Amino acid sequence: MDLGIRNRHEQHCPVCEQLLNDKGALMSARQRSVRDLVRQLRAVCLLSFCLPLSFRRDLDETIRRVPHVSAAELSRIETVARHTLDAMTIAGFRRSLDQYAEIAAEIGHSGFPMMWASKFHIDSEWFSDLGALRQDWHIYPPHTRFGVDAIGDVSTLEWRLLEATLFEDMAMSWNEATAAACDEDKGVKLGDAKIPSKKFAALKRSTIRAAFSFLEAYVNGIASDTLVTNPDTTKFSAGALELLRERGADGNVKMNAPSPKGEGFAFD
Numbered sequence: 029m030d031l032g033i034r035n036r037h038e039q040h041c042p043v044c045e046q047l048l049n050d051k052g053a054l055m056s057a058r059q060r061s062v063r064d065l066v067r068q069l070r071a072v073c074l075l076s077f078c079l080p081l082s083f084r085r086d087l088d089e090t091i092r093r094v095p096h097v098s099a100a101e102l103s104r105i106e107t108v109a110r111h112t113l114d115a116m117t118i119a120g121f122r123r124s125l126d127q128y129a130e131i132a133a134e135i136g137h138s139g140f141p142m143m144w145a146s147k148f149h150i151d152s153e154w155f156s157d158l159g160a161l162r163q164d165w166h167i168y169p170p171h172t173r174f175g176v177d178a179i180g181d182v183s184t185l186e187w188r189l190l191e192a193t194l195f196e197d198m199a200m201s202w203n204e205a206t207a208a209a210c211d212e213d214k215g216v217k218l219g220d221a222k223i224p225s226k227k228f229a230a231l232k233r234s235t236i237r238a239a240f241s242f243l244e245a246y247v248n249g250i251a252s253d254t255l256v257t258n259p260d261t262t263k264f265s266a267g268a269l270e271l272l273r274e275r276g277a278d279g280n281v282k283m284n285a286p287s288p289k290g291e292g293f294a295f296d
């Protein structure tokens with residue numbers, strides 16, 4: 029984390045007003061409005077994950093040079109930005125262009141290299157139909173978190189799902205167990221010679237533990253998605269709600285093993 033550096037504006041900032049003017053370069057109202065438009069376009073692209081690195085650099089460079097270009101070039105920049113934004117409205121803008129720019133500035137100045145937003149948040153607060161711009165959008169469950177790097181140069185789609193990580197843990201443990209397999213019936217003696225078979229057994233147990241963690245995370249992900257996508261919880265029975273929230277009606281934590289949770293979700 030490089031707290032500070034990003035907030036001190038030692039360099040040109042693509043998401044806010046600061047240091048956008050070169051020393052002494054006063055901008056006209058026209059330059060300012062075109063610069064704001066490009067910044068809004070950059071914010072919409074950033075928040076909709078349609079900002080490949082080359083485009084990000086183009087936009088940053090355009091924002092930087094707005095005070096220095098000719099009137100004709102200014103008009104060209106404005107036309108291209110407007111057309112691009114018009115084409116992107118198929119994503120269902122839930123905010124004004126100014127608000128997108130504000131969100132991008134807030135993320136850029138948070139002090140964190142990357143801010144994470146859940147798919148549910150993005151769908152309900154930013155864009156109503158991001159699938160129109162990103163064809164793979166529907167494959168992610170609502171609790172998937174997406175990384176937004178407003179100031180740096182991470183332009184790949186960064187996403188995190190705990191169950192996906194735990195699945196990988198399980199798969200890696202399994203591969204290690206398979207590679208360490210040894211036949212306990214043949215030639216196992218007392219002492220150090222037992223270590224290979226102990227290692228094999230330990231890796232098998234790790235694989236089983238990893239499988240339980242993966243299953244629990246998977247089931248919890250379904251519970252979380254069910255809760256965020258169903259704000260009206262009156263349709264759930266008290267028992268189902270307790271399983272979903274892992275809390276009793278009194279608000280106290282009530283943990284459950286993955287198995288009853290999985291069955292509860294299926295039948296309630």
Ligand SMILES: [Zn+2]
Nearest residue numbers: 041043044046
């Ligand atoms: Zn800034």
